[in-house]
Amino acid sequence: MTLDRRQLLAGGLGLGAAAGLSACSGLTSKAGGSAPSGGASSGGKVELTFVNWSGDAEKAAFDAVIAAFEQANPDITIKTDTVPYASVQTNLDTRFQAGNPPDLFRVSYIDMGQYTSEDVLLDLSASLDANAFEPGLFSAVVANGKPYGVPHQIDTTAIIYRKDAFEAAGLTAPTTLEEAWTWEQFTDAANKLSKVTKSGQSAFIYDWQSAGAYRWLTWLFEAGGALLTPDLKGPAIDSDAGRKTVDFTSGFFKNGWVAKNSSVKSTTYPDGAFISGTVAMAFAGSFLVPGIDEGVKKKFEYAAMPQPRDVAASTDLGGNAVVAPKNGKNTEAAAKFLQYLVSEDAMRTYCRSTNELPTLKSLTSSDLEFAIRPDLMAPFVQQAKTLTPEQVAQVTVPQFADLNLALQSELEKAFLGGRSAADTTAALAEAVQKAVK
Amino acid sequence: MSQAAALAAGTSRRRRGRSLWEPSALLFVGPSVLLAVAFLIVPMLGSFFYSTQEVSPLSGETSPVGLENYRTMLGDATFVRALLNTALFTVITVPLSMGLGLALAVLMNSVLPWRRVWRTVVYLPLVISGVSVGLIGTFLYNEVIGVVNKLLLALGASGGVPWQSNGFWAFTSVVLVTLWIRVGFSMIIYLAALQAVPVELYEASALDGANGWQRFRDITVPLVGPATFFLIIMNVIYSFQVFDTIFVLTNGGPGNSTEVLGTWAYKVAFGPTRDQGYGAAIGVVIFVLTLIFTVVQWRTNRTRDEVA
Numbered sequence: 127m128t129l130d131r132r133q134l135l136a137g138g139l140g141l142g143a144a145a146g147l148s149a150c151s152g153l154t155s156k157a158g159g160s161a162p163s164g165g166a167s168s169g170g171k172v173e174l175t176f177v178n179w180s181g182d183a184e185k186a187a188f189d190a191v192i193a194a195f196e197q198a199n200p201d202i203t204i205k206t207d208t209v210p211y212a213s214v215q216t217n218l219d220t221r222f223q224a225g226n227p228p229d230l231f232r233v234s235y236i237d238m239g240q241y242t243s244e245d246v247l248l249d250l251s252a253s254l255d256a257n258a259f260e261p262g263l264f265s266a267v268v269a270n271g272k273p274y275g276v277p278h279q280i281d282t283t284a285i286i287y288r289k290d291a292f293e294a295a296g297l298t299a300p301t302t303l304e305e306a307w308t309w310e311q312f313t314d315a316a317n318k319l320s321k322v323t324k325s326g327q328s329a330f331i332y333d334w335q336s337a338g339a340y341r342w343l344t345w346l347f348e349a350g351g352a353l354l355t356p357d358l359k360g361p362a363i364d365s366d367a368g369r370k371t372v373d374f375t376s377g378f379f380k381n382g383w384v385a386k387n388s389s390v391k392s393t394t395y396p397d398g399a400f401i402s403g404t405v406a407m408a409f410a411g412s413f414l415v416p417g418i419d420e421g422v423k424k425k426f427e428y429a430a431m432p433q434p435r436d437v438a439a440s441t442d443l444g445g446n447a448v449v450a451p452k453n454g455k456n457t458e459a460a461a462k463f464l465q466y467l468v469s470e471d472a473m474r475t476y477c478r479s480t481n482e483l484p485t486l487k488s489l490t491s492s493d494l495e496f497a498i499r500p501d502l503m504a505p506f507v508q509q510a511k512t513l514t515p516e517q518v519a520q521v522t523v524p525q526f527a528d529l530n531l532a533l534q535s536e537l538e539k540a541f542l543g544g545r546s547a548a549d550t551t552a553a554l555a556e557a558v559q560k561a562v563k
Numbered sequence: 564m565s566q567a568a569a570l571a572a573g574t575s576r577r578r579r580g581r582s583l584w585e586p587s588a589l590l591f592v593g594p595s596v597l598l599a600v601a602f603l604i605v606p607m608l609g610s611f612f613y614s615t616q617e618v619s620p621l622s623g624e625t626s627p628v629g630l631e632n633y634r635t636m637l638g639d640a641t642f643v644r645a646l647l648n649t650a651l652f653t654v655i656t657v658p659l660s661m662g663l664g665l666a667l668a669v670l671m672n673s674v675l676p677w678r679r680v681w682r683t684v685v686y687l688p689l690v691i692s693g694v695s696v697g698l699i700g701t702f703l704y705n706e707v708i709g710v711v712n713k714l715l716l717a718l719g720a721s722g723g724v725p726w727q728s729n730g731f732w733a734f735t736s737v738v739l740v741t742l743w744i745r746v747g748f749s750m751i752i753y754l755a756a757l758q759a760v761p762v763e764l765y766e767a768s769a770l771d772g773a774n775g776w777q778r779f780r781d782i783t784v785p786l787v788g789p790a791t792f793f794l795i796i797m798n799v800i801y802s803f804q805v806f807d808t809i810f811v812l813t814n815g816g817p818g819n820s821t822e823v824l825g826t827w828a829y830k831v832a833f834g835p836t837r838d839q840g841y842g843a844a845i846g847v848v849i850f851v852l853t854l855i856f857t858v859v860q861w862r863t864n865r866t867r868d869e870v871a
Contacts, residue, residue, distance in 0.1 A: 215833075215835070215837070216833045219620050219621060219837065222620075222621040222622065222623070223620075223621070223622070223623030224623075240620075240621075241621070244619070244621045244622070246621055246622075325716075326707055326708065337835065385706075385707050386706065386725060386727065386728030387705065387706050387707060387727035387728055389728065389816075389817065391814060391815070391816035391817060391818075392727065392816070393701070393814065394705075394707075402708065404707060404708065527835035527836060527837075528835070528836055530835060531834070531835050531836060535641070535818075535819070538816065538817060538818050539818055542728050542729075542817045542818060543817075543818050
C-alpha cells in the first residue's frame with residue numbers, strides 16, 4: 127500500500143478539516159454551556175502523551191480503546207507516540223533525564239523492576255482492585271506490596287506448526303496441555319521433521335532472539351530448575367536441571383533441528399522464518415498470530431499446539447504493563463486512563479483484535495472470540511496458566527535486564543561455541559551472582 | 564579606482580600593522596565554531612566527565628566513582644575481545660582498502676574506457692549510509708537465504724558458508740562489506756593525487772629504461788605520499804570508530820566474535836544494562852587510542868612530507 131502525493135495531500139486536508147471541526151464543536155459546546163463538568167484535575171482540557179511500541183494490530187487496537195476513552199472523557203485527549211521496540215528504553219531514559227517523562231508508557235513485565243527500583247512510577251493502589259486480576263500476573267506489576275502499573279495483557283509462547291510437514295513426517299500434534307509432548311517425544315518429532323525438510327529449511331525455530339533470551343527459562347522451568355534461589359538473592363542455575371536444560375537446548379543446534387543463524391543473538395525471528403516457509407514449527411508468541419496470518423496468506427495450512435513438557439509444563443512471561451510516572455503533570459487523568467485500559471470492555475476490545483491474552487479473571491475464564499484465527503488460540507490460553515507466581519517473581523526482579531543479558535551471552539557460547547553444559551551453568555551462576563549482589 | 568587603491572592600501576597596512584585580525588572574520592568562523600563547540604567539544608568533555616561517574620539511567624544523576632569504570636574494563640572479557648577485534652579489523656581493513664584504492668586509482672587514471680562510470684560505481688557505496696550498507700550485507704550474507712550462499716550452491720559448492728554462525732566467517736563478511744564501502748574513498752583521494760604527478764617524470768624514466776613496476780614504485784608511490792599519510796589517518800580513525808555497519812550486519816555476533824569498541828560502548832550505555840558511565844569510559848579509550856596513533860603518525864611523517 128503506497129500513497130502518492132495527491133492522496134497524502136488529500137489526507138492531510140481531511141485531517142486538517144477534522145481538527146478544525148472538532149475545535150469548532152469544542153467551542154460551540156462550551157459556549158452552549160453543555161460541556162460535562164471537569165473530570166480532570168485542572169478542569170480544562172488535558173492532553174496525555176502515551177509512549178509505546180506496537181505492531182499494526184496493536185496500534186489499531188490502542189487507537190480504538192483510546193477513541194472510546196476520549197468519547198467518555200471529552201476533556202482528556204491522548205496522543206500516542208509509537209516508537210520501535212528496540213529503542214523504547216533509550217527514548218524513555220532521555221525523556222526522564224530531561225525531566226519530561228511521558229504521562230503514560232508501556233513497559234514489559236521483565237523491565238518493570240528497573241522503574242520500580244528507582245521509585246519513579248505512580249502508585250495505583252487507589253484505582254486498582256487486585257482481586258480482579260489473575261494473581262500470578264498481577265504480581266508482575268507489584269513492588270513492595272503496591273501496584274505500580276496496570277497489567278494490560280500477556281502473551282505466551284506456544285508452537286505454530288505446518289500441517290503439510292507434520293503429515294509428511296507422520297506426526298500427530300497434541301491439542302491439550304495434558305497431551306503435550308515430553309522432551310523425548312519432542313526429540314523424536316524434531317528428528318522426523320529434519321528428515322522431511324529440504325536444504326535451507328529446518329525442523330523449528332525458537333523465539334529467544336532479540337531481547338528474548340529469557341524465554342530459554344521455559345525449558346529450565348519445564349525441567350524443574352530455577353534461575354534464582356527462592357529468596358531471589360542468589361543463583362540456582364548451576365544444578366542438574368540447569369545442566370540438563372543447556373545440554374538439551376544446545377542439542378537443537380548440534381542436531382541441526384534449528385538454523386544456526388537463529389541463536390539468541392541472531393536477527394532471524396520466528397514469525398519471519400515461519401512466513402518464509404523455512405521452518406516446520408515456530409515457537410511464537412500469540413501476538414505474532416495476526417502478522418503470521420497476513421504473511422502466510424494461503425500458502426500452506428498451519429495450526430497451534432502446546433510447548434513440550436518435562437517434569438512440568440511451562441511458558442514465558444511475555445506481555446506488558448502500562449504505567450504512569452509519579453511526577454507527571456496529569457497523574458489524575460493518567461490514572462483514569464489506566465483504570466479504563468484494564469476495564470473489562472477495553473481489555474476485551476484490545477485482546478480480541480491483537481490475539482493477546484487478558485489478565486482479568488473475568489476474561490480469562492470466558493471465551494474471548496479472538497478476531498484472527500481464533501482456532502489457534504486454545505494452546506496459548508492453556509499455556510498461560512502454567513506460570514507460577516514464583517516463576518513470575520524470578521523474571522521481574524529489578525536486575526532482570528542484566529540477567530537477560532547474561533543469559534544471552536552465555537547461552538550463545540553454548541549454542542554456537544560448543545561450550546559444555548557444566549561450564550555454561552557455572553558461568554551463568556557467576557553472572558547471576560554478580561547481577562543480584 | 565581611488566577607492567580600490569585605498570582599500571588595497573588599507574588591507575596591506577592592516578596586514579603589516581595588526582597581524583591578521585579582522586572583526587568580520589568572527590562572522591565567518593562563528594557558525595562553524597559554534598557547531599563544533601556544541602556538537603563536538605562539549606559532548607567530548609561530557610564523555611570525559613561521565614567516564615568518571617556512575618550515571619543513574621532514569622534521573623540522570625551522577626555520582627563520582629573515580630577510575631572505577633576504567634578498572635571494570637580490565638576485568639571485562641568482552642571489552643578485551645572488542646579491543647582485539649578493533650585492532651585486527653584496523654590492521655586488515657586499512658592496508659587492504661588503501662592498496663585496492665591505489666590500484667583502482669592507477670587503473671582509472673589510465674586509458675580505461677568508460678572511466679567515469681567505473682569511478683562512480685566504485686565510489687557509490689560511500690554515498691549510501693552505513694546502516695543501509697549493513698542491511699544490504701544482511702541480504703548478501705544470510706547463511707540460509709542469502710545471495711552469496713545461494714550463488715555458491717548454484718556454482719556447485721557442497722554447502723553454504725556459515726557467515727552468521729561462525730566467528731571467522733562473520734568477521735570476514737564484515738571486512739568484505741567494509742572494503743566495499745571504503746575502497747571508493749581511497750580511490751578518489753589517490754586519483755586526485757595522481758593527477759598532480761607530472762607526466763614528464765614518467766616519460767623521462769621511461770627513456771632511462773625504467774619498467775612499469777619501477778615507475779610505480781619509484782615515482783607514483785613516493786609522489787602520492789601526502790595522500791597516503793592523509794588516508795592512513797582517516798582510515799585508521801574510521802576503523803577505530805566503526806559502528807553502524809557492524810551493528811546492523813552482525814550486531815557483534817556470533818558470540819563476541821565481531822564485537823568492536825564502538826558497538827560494545829553503545830550496548831553498555833544504551834543496551835539493557837544502561838551503564839552510561841562505563842559506556843563513556845569506553846568512548847574515551849577509543850578517543851585516546853586514535854589520538855596516540857594520529858600523533859605518532861604525524862611526528863614520523865612530517866619530515867617525509869617536506870621531502871615529497
